[in-house]
Amino acid sequence: MWRSFAGRTRDELYAIGDGVARLPADGLMWAPVAGSEAIRGRSAWQAPDGALFVVAMDAGVSSVWRHDGAAWTRDLSLPAASTSNLVGRSSSEVYxxxxxxxxxxxGAAWSSLGASPCDGRDPIMARLALAGAQAVVALCDRHALDDSRGPSFVEWDGAAWSESPATGDSLAQIGPPxxxxxxxxxxxxxxxxxxxRDDLGWGLGALPPTTHIEDxxxxxxxxxASASLHNAEPxxxxLGRTDGTSWTRNHDWMHFSSNGETELPSGLWSDGRWVATTVNVGARSSHHGGLANAAVLCDLGP
Incomplete structure (x- = not known):
C-alpha cells in the first residue's frame, strides 16, 4: 500500500508505503529501492542534495530512515502512536x-525540541509546514471526543513555541526549499x-470558487488542489491547478476506480505541473473496504 510521495522533480519521484519505490526518468515502471522492504513508510521528504528521509511506524515504534543514494540508515527510533509528515530546508535541517x-x-543527529502548545485530550501535531527561514507551523489535532477549544495551529520560531492566529483544519507546505x-x-x-505564512508573517489569500479542498x-x-465543486461538469x-484566476481540471485519476466510487486524494506531491497521489480503489473511503490503492501520476500541462 502506498501512502505518500517525495522527490525533487518528476524525474526523481519516490512512492512511500510498504517499502519505497522510485519512478525513473522514463516513467515506465516503479522500481523498489533496495533495502527498503521492511520500511513501513508514512511520509518522506527529499533534500536538495538528494538525501531521502522516510518516517515509518511499526508495532508502536516510529523511526526515521535516511537514504544517501547507496544505503539506508535508521537515525531515530522512538515509541510513538502517531507521526507527522517530514519537512526540511536542507539535509542538515529536517523536522x-x-x-x-x-x-x-x-545533519548528524536527531534532537527533541519539546512538546508543542497543542492542548486538549491526547493532542498531536498531525501535520507540519515550514514558512520562511525560521518558522515551523504545526496543525493541532485532538481526540475525537474532545470538545475543548484550543489553537488550530502552533509555531516554532527556532527558540520558542507560540500559538498561531490562523484557523482551520488543514495545512500544506508550498514552494521550493x-x-x-x-x-x-x-x-x-x-x-x-x-x-x-512566510517571513513577513500571515496574510490572506483566495482561490477561484470551489466547495471543498482536501489538499x-x-x-x-x-x-x-485536490478539490470538489458542486455541479462542475463532467x-x-x-485534481486542479490554478494561477489564482481559474482552474485547469484533470479527472484522469478517477479512472483507477473499479466501480465509480472514489474519494478525493490527499497527500499530494506536485511541482506545479506534475501531481502524484494515492487513490483508494473501489470505495469512497478506505474505511469502507476499498479493494486496493493505486499510485497515480497526472500531467496537468505546461
Whole structure:
C-alpha cells in the first residue's frame, strides 16, 4: 500500500508505503529501492542534495530512515502512536513530529525540541509546514471526543513555541526549499479562502470558487488542489491547478476506480505541473473496504 510521495522533480519521484519505490526518468515502471522492504513508510521528504528521509511506524515504534543514494540508515527510533509528515530546508535541517513532540535533524543527529502548545485530550501535531527561514507551523489535532477549544495551529520560531492566529483544519507546505510558505485553510467551509505564512508573517489569500479542498501542493502561482465543486461538469471532483484566476481540471485519476466510487486524494506531491497521489480503489473511503490503492501520476500541462 502506498501512502505518500517525495522527490525533487518528476524525474526523481519516490512512492512511500510498504517499502519505497522510485519512478525513473522514463516513467515506465516503479522500481523498489533496495533495502527498503521492511520500511513501513508514512511520509518522506527529499533534500536538495538528494538525501531521502522516510518516517515509518511499526508495532508502536516510529523511526526515521535516511537514504544517501547507496544505503539506508535508521537515525531515530522512538515509541510513538502517531507521526507527522517530514519537512526540511536542507539535509542538515529536517523536522518531524512524533505524537506532540517536535524533532530536528541537524545533519548528524536527531534532537527533541519539546512538546508543542497543542492542548486538549491526547493532542498531536498531525501535520507540519515550514514558512520562511525560521518558522515551523504545526496543525493541532485532538481526540475525537474532545470538545475543548484550543489553537488550530502552533509555531516554532527556532527558540520558542507560540500559538498561531490562523484557523482551520488543514495545512500544506508550498514552494521550493529556498522560498517556503505554509498554507492553512478549512476543508469544507473555507470556500477557497486560505492564510499563508512566510517571513513577513500571515496574510490572506483566495482561490477561484470551489466547495471543498482536501489538499494543496505545488508552487505559488501554480497551486495544485485536490478539490470538489458542486455541479462542475463532467465530475464534481478533480485534481486542479490554478494561477489564482481559474482552474485547469484533470479527472484522469478517477479512472483507477473499479466501480465509480472514489474519494478525493490527499497527500499530494506536485511541482506545479506534475501531481502524484494515492487513490483508494473501489470505495469512497478506505474505511469502507476499498479493494486496493493505486499510485497515480497526472500531467496537468505546461
Amino acid at each position: 518531524v513530529a512524533l505524537d506532540n513532540t517536535l524533532h530536528r535533524w541537524d 529556498d522560498a517556503l510558505e505554509a498554507y492553512a485553510w478549512e476543508k469544507a467551509r473555507g470556500l477557497g479562502v486560505y492564510r499563508v 494543496l501542493a505545488g508552487m505559488p502561482g501554480r497551486l495544485v 465530475f464534481d471532483q478533480s
